[in-house]
Amino acid sequence: MPERLLPLLTDHPRTGDALGQSLGVNRVTVNTLARRLIDSGVPVQVTRSGYALPAGTPAPQLTVRGGTLGQAMRYHGTVTSTQDELRAWADHPQQPAPHGAVMVAERQTAGRGRRGRSWDTTHGTLVFSVLLTRSPRGGPLTLADLPLMPLAAGVAVQRAAGVGGLKWPNDLLAPNGRKLAGILLEADLRGEEARRVVLGIGINVTAAPQDAAHLAALRAPGTPHPTRAALLGTLLGELERWLAAPAPDILNAWRAANVTLGRPVLIHTHAGPLEGVAADLDAQGSLIVHTAQGPRTVSAGDVQLIGSLGPEAPPPAADVPEGGSGPAP
Numbered sequence: 001m002p003e004r005l006l007p008l009l010t011d012h013p014r015t016g017d018a019l020g021q022s023l024g025v026n027r028v029t030v031n032t033l034a035r036r037l038i039d040s041g042v043p044v045q046v047t048r049s050g051y052a053l054p055a056g057t058p059a060p061q062l063t064v065r066g067g068t069l070g071q072a073m074r075y076h077g078t079v080t081s082t083q084d085e086l087r088a089w090a091d092h093p094q095q096p097a098p099h100g101a102v103m104v105a106e107r108q109t110a111g112r113g114r115r116g117r118s119w120d121t122t123h124g125t126l127v128f129s130v131l132l133t134r135s136p137r138g139g140p141l142t143l144a145d146l147p148l149m150p151l152a153a154g155v156a157v158q159r160a161a162g163v164g165g166l167k168w169p170n171d172l173l174a175p176n177g178r179k180l181a182g183i184l185l186e187a188d189l190r191g192e193e194a195r196r197v198v199l200g201i202g203i204n205v206t207a208a209p210q211d212a213a214h215l216a217a218l219r220a221p222g223t224p225h226p227t228r229a230a231l232l233g234t235l236l237g238e239l240e241r242w243l244a245a246p247a248p249d250i251l252n253a254w255r256a257a258n259v260t261l262g263r264p265v266l267i268h269t270h271a272g273p274l275e276g277v278a279a280d281l282d283a284q285g286s287l288i289v290h291t292a293q294g295p296r297t298v299s300a301g302d303v304q305l306i307g308s309l310g311p312e313a314p315p316p317a318a319d320v321p322e323g324g325s326g327p328a329p
Contacts, residue, residue: 002036005051006075010061013050041077041106056227058104058126063229069130070236072101079103080110082129083186083200090131090196097131104128104232124207124214126228130236132197136243141194146187147284147299148250149243153183153199155253156238160231161203163218165259168278168287168303172203173259174213177305180204199239205231251281264306265289267298274298 008019016027023030034044034051045052053059059075079085086103090096105127135145136152150170157172158164161180164172170183181203188195204214205228216225242250255261260278267274267289276291286299 002033002040005030005033006037006042006059007061009044009051009053009059011053011055011057013045013047013052015050019051037077043077043106056229058128058228058232064233065236067237067240068100069240070100070102070232072098073104074102075104077105078107078109079105081108081200082127083184083198084110086129086131086198087188090133090198099131099133101131102128102236103131124205124216124228125202126205126231127200127202128232129198129200130239132199132243133195136240141197143189143192143194146185146194146197147286148247149197149199150183150185151254151281151285152242152245152250153185153201153239155250155257156235156242157181157183157201157203158257159242160235160238161215163215166254166257167305168258168260168281169285169300174218176213178208178211178213180208180213180215201235203231203235247283251283251285254285255281260287260303260305266304266306267301268304269298269301274301278303 004023005019008014008022016030020027020030023033025033030051031046034046037044038046043054043057045054053062056062057075060073063070063073065071065073074085074089076085082103082105085105086097086101089101089103106123108127132149133141135141137145154166154170154172158166161172164174164180167173170185171179172181174180181201184200186198186200188198204212206214206216206225208214215231219225242253245253261280263278265276265278267287274289274291274296276289276296279288279290279295282288282297284299286297287301287303289296289298
């Protein structure tokens with residue numbers, strides 16, 4: 001029942017009587033429903049003027065979006081993780097989520113990043129997941145589509161944010177090396193085919209945990225703070241563009257925005273640590289590293305940049321996704 005009230009709330013207060021008329025209930029019931037939404041983590045504002053959502057809340061009714069991504073969209077207060085919620089929606093027997101569906105939440109209780117790390121969220125974070133069931137360039141989703149998706153998503157995040165540099169494979173860092181955003185791509189495979197991809201993204205917009213950065217702090221004085229709803233709409237458009245871009249365009253755009261190439265790196269791989277200088281990307285988006293033993297190609301791993309990007313060195317990894325989804329730690 002509280003979910004019936006949520007789509008009626010905008011950033012302009014509506015009275016309990018008006019909302020009750022739309023729902024076919026009295027204003028006391030509206031107040032009860034609003035309190036339940038608040039208890040679930042939705043930031044409903046209750047004033048003498050009525051009920052509203054804060055301006056910039058990334059709910060469907062407050063997010064301007066075009067194209068395919070996000071046309072089907074759900075917004076919740078607290079979930080275990082947007083990845084799991086979107087996957088459950090996609091598996092619904094009667095009304096499964098379509099290609100391009102988006103799940104947004106205020107808070108996750110069991111969010112995860114790459115390699116099993118936890119994914120924490122705070123107030124002021126934009127956290128969402130996107131369902132991809134067909135190739136961004138048309139046709140069935142294939143294994144060949146997967147390697148460049150994290151890099152394309154990284155480019156989209158950097159373009160939408162307008163600041164920061166990309167650390168391979170898919171983190172967005174502030175000029176001082178602190179993490180602004182991260183990405184997690186989870187593919188459900190069926191034999192040699194890719195059944196679907198669930199792409200999770202988290203961006204620190206107006207607040208960040210300790211040792212992280214947020215976009216509002218990087219804006220010039222007097223510049224309006226970004227809202228999560230506006231950023232979500234912009235980012236969905238950038239994702240649609242870059243996921244469908246030709247591979248050379250994705251690779252060149254990533255190179256132009258990166259803070260990885262040409263730097264000494266320590267990479268934690270499944271085969272053990274690897275140290276060298278990040279030299280370039282190959283055609284599949286893997287990282288070419290020049291080591292003391294010669295060139296090595298790394299397709300997956302957690303990269304630690306050696307040395308400082310700016311006034312401060314990048315912080316050590318915390319219990320958030322390193323190179324994975326979610327906001328900065």
